Amino acid sequence: MAALLKDLSKELADAVEKAGGSLVRVEARRRLPATGVVWSAEGLVVTASHVVEQQEDIKFGLPDGSEAAAVFVGRDPGTDLALLKTEAKGLPAADWGDPDELRVGNMVLALGRPGRTVQATLGILSARGQGWRTPLGGEIDLFLRTDALMAPGFSGGPLVGSSGRVYGVLSSALSREAGIAIPTATVRRVAGDLATHGRVRRGYLGVGPQPARLPADLSEKVGQETGLLLISVEPGSPAAEAGLMLGDVIVGMDGQSTRHMPDLLGLLSGDRVGSSVAVRVVRAGKIEERKIKVGERP
DSSP states (O other), X not given: OHHHHHHHHHHHHHHHHHHHTTEEEEEOSSSSOEEEEEOOTTSEEEEEGGGOOOSSSEEXXXXXXXXXXXXXXXXXXXXXXXXXXXXXXXXXXXXXXXXXXXXXXXXXXXXXXXXXXXXXXXXXXXXXXXXXXXXXXXXXXXXXXXXXXXXXXXXXXXXXXXXXXXXXXXXXXXXXXXXXXXXXXXXXXXXXXXXXXXXXXXXXXXXXXXXXXXXXXXXXXXXXXXXXXXEEEOTTSHHHHTTOXXXXXXXXXXXXXXXXXXXXXXXXXXXXXXXXXXXXXXXXXXEEEEEEEOEXXX
16 A cells, blocks of 8 residues: 555656646746746746736746746636746647546646645545536637636646646636636647737627526517626627617527527637628517627727
8 A cells, every 4th residue: 555655646746747848937927926837938828817917028937947038819708717928948838638538526636836846635536527618708618627726826727637738727816716727628629829919819799798588478589588688788889889778688699599698709719800790689679680899809
């Protein structure tokens, strides 16, 4: 038993050492620094968007103890990811793994470098599930949660397996649930967009909706029990230009039902920006259809 524990302890320490060589301290806010993971050998580093409170005078603390300047490349609040870059040489990219290699119950590590050295906590992969959409419309390819403690400054750090491979980026801002990790597939997609465009394009109508139950007769007509009641319409927005008003209830867009907020957010993908779509609304008890030219979220 002692030998088994010794071997396990060594394996975990090796995993921390391997992944830790690709972690930097991110100084982009006044309070406690956070963590970033080297995305590519060209000096690109991914971190959590919410820890980047300034876009200038950003510094990295490097694995060798030195510091280096970093520049802001872009961010996507919808997935809580940001991309930074440094001219420092010799930073090895993390060994990014596919979370499909993990099963619920597998041992995992949460790593951070909020100070000069790497910190680690141990836990298991406590849950994994289907992709989900964040309240800001970001598409997360896979639900990953660990019970490993996310200590202060761990946001932007990696979720690491026992082999030292990185399976996601830790975030304390995406959900009320603790221990959420953004999976590799999402990081790859978003980092690519940020490196190319500096942002992730998302559609925008300029409305503030909330779910509302439809009267029985309307529910029967439209084939759904709920829609999205507009409690605000921004002046000059695509919705306002199309004539949408406070009190309208959006029940469909582009032929798809909109029962809840994720339904609408899922239909406002970047490829719809600039296109005209048909929106079904209920106004004063009557069903109407209006054309809206989808804008781009600021």
